[in-house]
Amino acid sequence: MTNRVLHVFTAMNVGGAETMILNLYRAIDREKIQFDFLVHTEEIGYYEQEIIALGGRIFRLPYPRMRYLSSYQQQLFELFSQNQFSAVHSHAHFFSGFILKVAKKASIPIRVAHSHTTSDGQNASIFRQLYRSYMKRNLRKNVTHRFGCSVTAGESLFGKNVETNVLPNSFNLQAYEQTTAKKESKPVDSIVIGHVGRFETVKNHSFFLEIFYHFKRNYPQASAVLVGDGPEKNKLEDLIEKYQLQDSVNLLGIRSDIPAIMSTFDIFLFPSIYEGLGNVVIEAQAAGVPCLVSDTVPKEVDLAMNLVTFKRLTNGAEAWAEELTKLIVLKERPSWDERERKLKSFGYDVVENAKFLEKLYSGY
Structure with a gap:
């Protein structure tokens, strides 16, 4: 039965x-x-x-x-x-x-x-x-x-x-073992700052764009990729226009190929106001991507692979942009064997x- x-x-x-x-x-x-x-x-x-x-x-x-x-x-x-x-x-x-x-x-x-x-x-x-x-x-x-x-x-x-x-x-760990998809951002040789999440207030996309605006001053070829949809989409489009980021911010909508998209990110930026856990940060680590995360996200999200950095929202957008600059130089990332071992040990x-x-x- x-x-x-x-x-x-x-x-x-x-x-x-x-x-x-x-x-x-x-x-x-x-x-x-x-x-x-x-x-x-x-x-x-x-x-x-x-x-x-x-x-x-x-x-x-x-x-x-x-x-x-x-x-x-x-x-x-x-x-x-x-x-x-x-x-x-x-x-x-x-x-x-x-x-x-x-x-x-x-x-x-x-x-x-x-x-x-x-x-x-x-x-x-x-x-x-x-x-x-x-x-x-x-x-x-x-x-x-x-x-x-x-x-x-x-x-x-x-x-x-x-x-x-x-x-x-x-989630299915094997989906992150081979993530070699073609980069979906422009220009193709840029640094890519990524985010995955519903377009709603708690995800703090407006702060994301402010951070990226300051970061782009030092990295003019940088691009941002935002995966998701939701009630704040029109507000985000207005902010993109306000910051004159139309040529460097890509809104991909709802996607099912998250592991492939995450493999194109250089940094995963996640400035949420609050989270139950922040599962997309776990997935970013599964893809071997360094993460800059608000300190309102539970510390359990860090799988101890030196990929997660926490920062206070009150530090302001310019301080966050400086932190992104530090993370860009992080070249060595854990192997798939190490990532898989950590993910399994933490119950994912x-x-x-x-x-x-x-x-x-x-x-x-």
């Missing part, structure tokens, strides 16, 4: 958590475990076609607004009751408390809450504090397994001194993590 697991997301578009689950889905024994997905949008997500091809199903419910929460709860209970899910794995941060409360009521035996961030991005209003407190109580009462992509991410949702498993955002092998989840979802 195949155990069906329901993963709960807002949408199945390209993002750290969504990509991690798809990596696991590709690697897991699908004769034993099948993934289904509950999303809260009518828009077709980037990964939905592949999910269906792999044997998964997509369920849709309206986004859970407070005034319609009673109706949402009823629809959710019906979904749980009408399908024989072995497990519900929620990636909805604090709202996982509500999701898993309903899952318990529907007698679903395995109920997983998974934290992928260190912040919900909301203010600290009285209402928000009450909401978080209520959801944390529900998590304590209704969760059977707690996961975080990092220690810090787990603590932000479940609190300290609470038993939580760190499940690294694993998707094959091993898929085996772990097979046992968990099967109730072992």
Whole structure:
């Protein structure tokens, strides 16, 4: 008998958590475990076609607004009751408390809450504090397994001194063994400063462009490559024009060939405001690329290969540009054997993590 697991997301578009689950889905024994997905949008997500091809199903419910929460709860209970899910794995941060409360009521035996961030991005209003407190109580009462992509991410949702498993955002390591793709930036002989991430405020692309603007004064042939898409794309295009960087900043959109693109980077620049972990920094290290990262990113992202440098956001763009200049002279990079060994020792092998989840979802 195949155990069906329901993963709960807002949408199945390209993002750290969504990509991690798809990596696991590709690697897991699908004769034993099948993934289904509950999303809260009518828009077709980037990964939905592949999910269906792999044997998964997509369920849709309206986004859970407070005034319609009673109706949402009823629809959710019906979904749980009408399908024989072995497990519900929620990636909805604090709202996982509500999701898993309903899952318990529907007698679903395995109920997983998974934290992928260190912040919900909301203010600290009285209402928000009450909401978080209520959801944390529900998590304590209704969760059977707690996961975080990092220690810090787990603590932000479940609190300290609470038993939580760190499940690294694993991926196919072999994709990074041979990354010799043709450079996709211009000019072809330039230094390439790269970034991969959704175009949203937390990723701090505006600061990225300011840093690159200062860096380019010393390296006029330098170019920047930004992979991703999102609500701040128009703002980024305006900033590119403001800094007169139209000929040296390349927006590649959403891409599936990240290992090949990362192989063209000389430095991976990641000035996020906050992160659950920052999995793309792990991937950059897998490609052997030096990384300049904000100190708001959990230190667990550093795989001890002398590739990661942390810097305070408050240091300012010019100081960051100077740091980039120092990293450019870093010529010696770890071999693939060393990188593979480190990645496996830190738990980033998707094959091993898929085996772990097979046992968990099967109730072992």
